[in-house]
Amino acid sequence: MLDEMSKSLVDGNMPDVKRLTEEFLEQGVKPEVIVNKGLIPGMDIVGIRFKKKEISVPEVLMSARAMHASLEILKPLLSRSDMKPLGVIAIGTVKGDIHDIGKNLVAMMLEGAGFHVIDVGIDVPSERFVEIVRTKKPDILGLSALLNATLSSMKDVIKALESVRLRGDVKVMVGGAPVTQNFADEIGADAYAEDAREAVVKAKEILGIK
Ligand code: B12
Numbered sequence: 001m002l003d004e005m006s007k008s009l010v011d012g013n014m015p016d017v018k019r020l021t022e023e024f025l026e027q028g029v030k031p032e033v034i035v036n037k038g039l040i041p042g043m044d045i046v047g048i049r050f051k052k053k054e055i056s057v058p059e060v061l062m063s064a065r066a067m068h069a070s071l072e073i074l075k076p077l078l079s080r081s082d083m084k085p086l087g088v089i090a091i092g093t094v095k096g097d098i099h100d101i102g103k104n105l106v107a108m109m110l111e112g113a114g115f116h117v118i119d120v121g122i123d124v125p126s127e128r129f130v131e132i133v134r135t136k137k138p139d140i141l142g143l144s145a146l147l148n149a150t151l152s153s154m155k156d157v158i159k160a161l162e163s164v165r166l167r168g169d170v171k172v173m174v175g176g177a178p179v180t181q182n183f184a185d186e187i188g189a190d191a192y193a194e195d196a197r198e199a200v201v202k203a204k205e206i207l208g209i210k
């Protein structure tokens with residue numbers, strides 16, 4: 001049945017994903033099982049197909065929308081159950097850049113994996129990221145960039161954190177199509193992930209979560 005959910009998610013069939021979420025809950029399936037065995041495997045397939053260019057952005061969006069609909073039902077139950085958030089992650093697209101599809105996918109996968117996610121939005125100036133780190137004290141700051149021209153904004157955020165002595169208080173994880181591990185090392189980020197699934201793995205890794 002959970003395979004059926006993954007399949008509906010891959011098809012971007014929001015009504016079916018919602019219906020199955022409700023049916024599973026009625027049958028007593030734990031919300032975290034629905035996330036880990038239904039939603040995440042489904043989004044994995046979506047990620048792989050997108051990479052192989054078998055599907056395009058609108059299809060990815062349909063699947064992401066279906067996943068979101070299910071998470072909307074599950075979120076209150078996940079936070080009420082014995083699942084303490086694994087950590088707090090603030091994530092945003094850097095200044096000059098309005099692409100947010102990838103960022104939203106990463107945010108959803110992290111939420112699904114049990115992190116509390118603060119979405120800082122798009123075209124976010126360094127000062128705003130600094131303010132978020134100061135006031136919300138996230139464990140990780142996630143930065144997304146899709147344009148070559150906005151890669152430098154990632155460096156600006158790290159510099160801005162350093163200049164107000166907050167760099168040591170937060171781990172910085174970067175991603176987006178033009179971002180590479182080399183670039184992440186060059187600007188002094190703590191982690192880089194190629195896609196949403198790897199983002200979850202890296203987030204756990206830098207926080208020392210097994
Ligand atoms: C959709 C899209 C748009 C939409 C964005 C809608 C939205 N709400 O996001 C619109 C039409 C608005 C748009 C505008 C522009 N776009 Co555009 N766009 C794209 C497109 C087609 C898809 C991007 C996308 O969503 N991919 C799907 C997601 C799932 O993949 P992803 O973003 O890479 O994210 C994954 C990973 O990178 C990673 N990841 C992403 N963020 C993060 C963050 C963290 C912390 C981590 C760990 C991981 C991570 O995980 C994600 C999930 O697996 C790409 C081309 C392409 N096929 O990639 C061009 C593209 C990115 N755009 C491009 C350009 C040039 C523009 C414009 C400048 C066009 C123009 N002349 O106006 C404007 C920019 C405006 C601005 N200031 O930002 C170029 C960029 C070239 C470059 N490298 O500099 C591209 C590559 C197209 C091209 N071939 O020329 N665009």
